[in-house]
Amino acid sequence: MSGGAFVGMPAFPPFPRAAHEAVRNTTLRANLRHATHTIRDKRARAVAELDDWAELREAGKRIKDETLRHLDRYLEQLEESVVRAGGTVHWAADAAEANRIVTELVRATGETEVVKVKSMATQEIGLNEALEAEGIHAYETDLAELIVQLGKDRPSHILVPAIHRNRGEIRDIFREEMGAWGRPAPDGLTDTPAELADAARLHLREKFLRAKVGVSGANFMVAETGTLVVVESEGNGRMCLTLPETLISVVGIEKVVPTWRDLEVFLQTLPRSSTAERMNPYTSMWTGTSDAQTADGPRAFHLVLLDNGRTDTLADEVGRQALRCIRCSACLNVCPVYERAGGHAYGSVYPGPIGAILSPQLRGTGSEIDASLPYASSLCGACYEVCPVAIDIPEVLVHLRERVVQGGEVTRRGVKVTLKPARGHAAERAAMRAAGFVFARPGALRLGQRLASRTRRFHPRTLPGPGRAWSAARDLPKVPAEPFRDWWERTRGGAAQGSGRQEVSGK
Amino acid sequence: MRVALFLTCVNDTLYPDTGRAVVKLLTRLGVEVDFPAAQTCCGQAHYNTGYRHQAEPLARHFSDVFGTDAYDAIVTPSGSCGAMVRELYPRMGERARAEGRGDGLARRLAPVVAKTYELTEFLVDVLGVTDVGAYYPHKVTYHPTCHGLRSLGLGERPLRLLRAVKGLELVSLPGAEECCGFGGTFAVKNSDVSAAMGADKVRHAESTGADVLCAADNSCLMHIGGTMTRLRTAVRPVHLAEILASTEEEPLS
Numbered sequence: 001m002s003g004g005a006f007v008g009m010p011a012f013p014p015f016p017r018a019a020h021e022a023v024r025n026t027t028l029r030a031n032l033r034h035a036t037h038t039i040r041d042k043r044a045r046a047v048a049e050l051d052d053w054a055e056l057r058e059a060g061k062r063i064k065d066e067t068l069r070h071l072d073r074y075l076e077q078l079e080e081s082v083v084r085a086g087g088t089v090h091w092a093a094d095a096a097e098a099n100r101i102v103t104e105l106v107r108a109t110g111e112t113e114v115v116k117v118k119s120m121a122t123q124e125i126g127l128n129e130a131l132e133a134e135g136i137h138a139y140e141t142d143l144a145e146l147i148v149q150l151g152k153d154r155p156s157h158i159l160v161p162a163i164h165r166n167r168g169e170i171r172d173i174f175r176e177e178m179g180a181w182g183r184p185a186p187d188g189l190t191d192t193p194a195e196l197a198d199a200a201r202l203h204l205r206e207k208f209l210r211a212k213v214g215v216s217g218a219n220f221m222v223a224e225t226g227t228l229v230v231v232e233s234e235g236n237g238r239m240c241l242t243l244p245e246t247l248i249s250v251v252g253i254e255k256v257v258p259t260w261r262d263l264e265v266f267l268q269t270l271p272r273s274s275t276a277e278r279m280n281p282y283t284s285m286w287t288g289t290s291d292a293q294t295a296d297g298p299r300a301f302h303l304v305l306l307d308n309g310r311t312d313t314l315a316d317e318v319g320r321q322a323l324r325c326i327r328c329s330a331c332l333n334v335c336p337v338y339e340r341a342g343g344h345a346y347g348s349v350y351p352g353p354i355g356a357i358l359s360p361q362l363r364g365t366g367s368e369i370d371a372s373l374p375y376a377s378s379l380c381g382a383c384y385e386v387c388p389v390a391i392d393i394p395e396v397l398v399h400l401r402e403r404v405v406q407g408g409e410v411t412r413r414g415v416k417v418t419l420k421p422a423r424g425h426a427a428e429r430a431a432m433r434a435a436g437f438v439f440a441r442p443g444a445l446r447l448g449q450r451l452a453s454r455t456r457r458f459h460p461r462t463l464p465g466p467g468r469a470w471s472a473a474r475d476l477p478k479v480p481a482e483p484f485r486d487w488w489e490r491t492r493g494g495a496a497q498g499s500g501r502q503e504v505s506g507k
Numbered sequence: 508m509r510v511a512l513f514l515t516c517v518n519d520t521l522y523p524d525t526g527r528a529v530v531k532l533l534t535r536l537g538v539e540v541d542f543p544a545a546q547t548c549c550g551q552a553h554y555n556t557g558y559r560h561q562a563e564p565l566a567r568h569f570s571d572v573f574g575t576d577a578y579d580a581i582v583t584p585s586g587s588c589g590a591m592v593r594e595l596y597p598r599m600g601e602r603a604r605a606e607g608r609g610d611g612l613a614r615r616l617a618p619v620v621a622k623t624y625e626l627t628e629f630l631v632d633v634l635g636v637t638d639v640g641a642y643y644p645h646k647v648t649y650h651p652t653c654h655g656l657r658s659l660g661l662g663e664r665p666l667r668l669l670r671a672v673k674g675l676e677l678v679s680l681p682g683a684e685e686c687c688g689f690g691g692t693f694a695v696k697n698s699d700v701s702a703a704m705g706a707d708k709v710r711h712a713e714s715t716g717a718d719v720l721c722a723a724d725n726s727c728l729m730h731i732g733g734t735m736t737r738l739r740t741a742v743r744p745v746h747l748a749e750i751l752a753s754t755e756e757e758p759l760s
Contacts, residue, residue, distance in 0.1 A: 016697050023703045317605065336686045340703045376697060378690025378704070379555060381657035395598070401557030428692075432558045439516070439547040439565050449520050469695040473702030474733030477521050484514055484523035488542045493530045 012347030014372035019341035028164055032339050035163045039333045042276030043386070049278070050268070059265045061390040064324035067257055068314060074223045074256045075305065081226025085288020087301040092250075093413075094308050095125035101304050102127060102215065102248055103134050109246050111136075111212045117230060117237040118142035119217030120158060120327055121250045121306055123349040124362075127215070138215065139181070139207045141236040143200050150177040156343025156351060158329040159274050164342055167191035174199050182206055204236060214244035214298070218251045219326065220266060221303075224259050227287040228303070231270060231280050241284045247298035252306050254323040266326055269388035273328035309362035315411035318399040322357045324389040329354075331383035331393060337376055346373065353383035357396040364412060365404050371422050374400035405429065427466070449483035456481070508634075509539040511573050513583040513592075513623065515725075516548040522725045528752035528759075529584050529626060532641075535752075536634060545572045551591040556692045559599065566596055566616055574618035580633060581623040584748045586655025586724045587691075589625035594658050596620050625655060626748055627664040627723060637667045642755040644674035648717040649747075650708065650731070652724040653686050665723055665747055672750060678715045682707070689730035705734040712742045723747040 012018070022028060047053050067074055079089045092098035106114060114131070116122065116138050128138040128149075140149045147162040148155050151173040155161030162170065171191040178185045183203045189195055216237070220229040228249055230237045241247060257263065271280040289301045314320050332338050332352030343351035347369035348359040356373040365371045374397050383393040403410065405428070407419040421429070438444045452459075456479040462471035470476070487494075510533065514526045526542075533540045549569055550562030569592070573581050583589045597620055600613025630636055649669060655661045669677050688694070688704025695701075708731055712720040720735075720742050722728050732744035745759075753759035 016699065019697060020699045023699045029703075318602075336688065336704050337697070337700050340700050374557075375693065376700075378653070378686050378688060378693045378697075378701065380653040380686035380690070382653075382684075382686070385657055398555055398557065398559075401555075402559050403557075405557040406560065428556070429558075432553055432556065432561055435548070436553065436561045436564065439550075440568060442545045442547055445516070445547050452520065466695070469698040470733075472698065473705065473737060474694075474730060475736045476733065477729050479521065480523050482523065484519045484526035485542070485544060487523055487527065488530075489544070493534070493540060493542065494527065 011367065012369040014368040015341070015345055015347070015376040016372065018345035018347065018369075019337075019376075022342040022345050023340050025342075027166070028342050029340065031164055031166050032342055035160065036333045036339050039160075039276060043273060043330055043333065046272040046276040046278065047386075050272070056265055056269050057388055057390055060269055060326075060388055061324060063257060063262045063265060064254075064389055065321075068254065068320060068323055071253065071256070071314065074258055075253055077223040077258075078221055078226060078256050079305075081223060082288060082301075082303050083226075085226045087226065087288040087303055090302060090304045092304050092306050092308070095306075098125050098250055098304055098306050098308070099127055099130035102250060103131060103136065105246070105248050105302050106131065106136050106213055107134070109213055111246075113137050113139065113207075113211055114213040114215045114248075115139050115141050115207050115211040115240045115244065116145075117214070117216035117240045118145050118161075118232065119215070119250065120349060121217045121252050122215060123155065124252075125250070125306065125308060127250065139204075139211070141204050141207065141240055142232075143197065143234055143236070146200055146204065147173060150174065150181060154344055155349060157332055158327050158350065158352070158354075159332075160329075164344070167193065167196065170196055178203055208236075208239040208243055211240075211244050213246045213248065214240040216241060216247065216249045218249055218255055219270065220263060221251055221256045222258075222260055222263065223256050225287055227260070227285050229263065230282075230284045231267070232282045232284070233275060233277075233280055235282050238282050238284050241286060241298075245298060246300045246302070247286075248302045248304065250304045250306055252308070253310050254325075270326050270328050273326075273330040273386070273388040309364075311414060312411040313358075313361040316361065316399075319357070319361050319396055321391050322354065322361060322396060324391055325354050325358070326389060327354075328388055330386040330388065334382040334386050335377075336380065336382070337378065341376070346376070348373075353377060353393045353397075354391070357391075357393055357400060360400050360403075364410075365400070365419070365422065371404050371424075374398075374404060446483070446485060450486070452479045453482050508537070508579050509541065509577065510580045510582045510629070511578040512540050512542045513546060513549075513573060513581050513588070514542065515583060515585045515588045517729070518584065518725055519546075521729070522746065525584055525725055525746045525748050528746070528749040529582070531757075532639060532748060532752040533582070535754075536630075536636065536639060538634070541578070543572045549588050549591045551588055551595075552691050554591065554595055554599070559602065563599060563603070563612065566599060567612070570616050570619045573622075574615075578622065580629060581619060582626055582629045583623065584626045584723065584746065585726065586625055586652045586659055586661065587726060589623060589628075590654040590658035592619055592623040625659055625661060625723065627655075627661055627668055628659065630668060630751075631664045638671035639668065639751050641672040641751045641753055642674050642758065643672050643750045643753045644758075645719050646676045646678060646715075646717045647719045647721050647745075647750065648678050648680040648712055648715045648742075649683070650680055650687065650712070650720055650722045650727070651683055652722050652727045655723055656684060661723070668747070668751060669721065673755070675750070678717050680715060680720075681711045683711075687727050687731050689727045691726070694730055701730070702734070705730055706738065709734050709738055709740055709742070713740050717742055719743050719745045719750075721745055721747050721750055
């Protein structure tokens with residue numbers, strides 16, 4: 001397991017504790033509610049336009065599963081193709097290795113600045129922080145990432161990293177912080193979207209024109225030709241991918257697809273699922289390096305293939321479906337828990353339902369936050385319903401809960417290890433065992449029910465201790481005068497009375 | 508037609524009125540109902556909290572109790588417990604097989620998987636009725652619970668049944684498909700988020716002006732109802748079976 005990305009960062013509190021604060025933040029709640037419901041409704045309309053959506057979803061799932069089954073083969077094919085096209089391929093087992101590779105590559109150019117395309121993989125490994133520690137400044141060029149970077153904040157959404165910020169907050173961040181990073185915000189900047197976008201455009205344009213090194217991720221890598229694909233909306237990606245002389249792409253190994261034909265499926269499902277667009281505005285594809293005759297494209301291209309827990313995840317036959325994810329974030333936008341807890345509560349660059357199953361697999365379940373993530377769901381299933389590659393997120397959540405409470409065999413850095421049950425579940429384990437004992441014996445169950453019924457006058461309306469978690473916000477149900485089974489036994493289903501309802505005498 | 512009532516441990520212990528309503532309703536429709544007294548719990552809470560291995564004996568017990576040829580069907584007034592048997596019992600069997608424990612569990616659970624119906628499925632699909640002769644002169648809004656909606660795919664069935672109830676005015680619930688926040692142990696493990704979801708659900712129910720919030724799962728209604736009384740709202744939670752059991756001669760009090 002590699003926690004490289006989080007070295008030096010404070011440990012994240014377990015999900016319930018982080019969420020406790022977030023649900024009380026009314027501004028955050030309002031921002032998230034407005035944003036997620038808007039995207040959610042638009043997505044539903046965009047998806048409903050396609051009468052073959054179910055088939056596209058199934059095809060996407062199958063392509064990903066087939067690729068993951070033969071991942072070694074497709075990665076080697078990809079490497080060959082990239083090298084043939086003039087690129088260089090680097091293999092990084094974990095975050096630290098990936099950061100080291102990128103740092104050395106930037107250093108070799110003699111540059112101390114890089115411009116970045118929005119990339120989840122580089123956030124996962126904490127690349128910006130690692131580069132900064134070596135005196136290299138990384139500038140985020142995606143509008144939302146820029147807001148996050150200027151605000152010294154953390155992203156809280158995969159697609160819309162600054163979803164937790166409203167226009168007024170963004171204006172304040174631009175006014176206060178832009179000057180320290182480059183061109184300051186124009187005087188009298190208001191919170192209208194057009195003015196904010198314009199301020200960002202002016203600020204970023206200087207960076208694009210100056211930078212000699214670009215850093216990106218990729219949405220897809222096509223094994224047969226070595227082509228990388230970035231799907232985006234703002235055009236900043238296109239600038240970063242074409243203007244700098246050196247391009248370094250850090251990509252998770254699960255992003256490979258075998259052929260161009262496979263893109264046909266994902267280029268339909270990804271935009272509709274993420275931004276609710278029929279087609280995204282910018283799709284950039286590049287294959288290796290451009291020669292001197294070509295106007296566009298980098299002169300040097302490096303692909304860093306990132307494992308960082310992916311091979312271990314692949315070894316788990318239930319959990320591996322998480323690797324199908326194409327980072328559309330549809331699951332975040334429909335999740336009632338995400339909507340109320342916000343992205344930061346997930347303690348990872350991957351928030352929401354997909355984060356709750358990815359982080360504890362990529363990082364292991366050793367930390368408080370990672371052991372709490374599988375429980376950050378009511379298992380309502382809305383995420384599975386919208387997932388364009390049919391990841392059964394509730395199934396994986398329950399699977400990971402089992403890993404937390406029961407332990408068992410997992411793969412860590414390619415080696416099979418046996419996990420012990422996590423601490424902090426002793427009372428729950430005892431309760432489950434006790435319940436199992438009672439439920440194995442109908443007589444014991446009846447005894448308990450009768451005891452509850454007979455003492456019902458003395459039941460409190462609220463509970464002390466751990467029971468407060470229920471009764472702080474909800475009244476307890478009233479225990480009836482007799483359980484159903486006693487009524488049934490007494491009346492044989494009310495047959496004697498000819499009625500299904502009757503007063504209980506209290507016997 | 509002879510059916511076994513799989514009432515669920517929650518209903519048996521806390522909501523006997525729902526059980527009596529199912530018996531009354533099915534009996535009125537000419538179905539012979541039996542309540543196998545050896546039934547306890549399907550194991551859903553164990554399974555969903557991560558105790559799959561401890562849910563297995565409960566599933567085997569369930570199958571022993573209900574999986575006899577004496578019953579044409581197993582009927583339950585709970586979407587989530589119905590989904591446990593139909594969706595998760597087969598998965599438990601598959602996992603046991605994947606763990607090298609053979610087909611034993613899958614074979615043992617198979618008879619109950621095929622015969623288990625959630626109440627509205629049984630009424631609409633098996634009995635082929637939507638008008639069950641019910642009378643309920645109230646303004647009602649319906650909350651489709653997550654497992655009923657997404658795991659079992661109950662769809663329009665509950666609404667068709669409600670629309671046919673005499674005197675009932677059905678009003679639609681804003682954000683109906685959003686989870687109420689119960690989620691079993693989620694309600695206590697993540698009580699802040701759960702309570703926030705519950706409060707939003709209750710607020711939506713109140714906005715409809717309905718007297719009654721109806722659902723087909725008392726676990727969710729326990730959470731929603733507990734939130735309602737705490738927030739002192741005018742809306743009451745009522746299980747769908749109790750509405751369908753109510754008639755002009757014997758109205759639900």
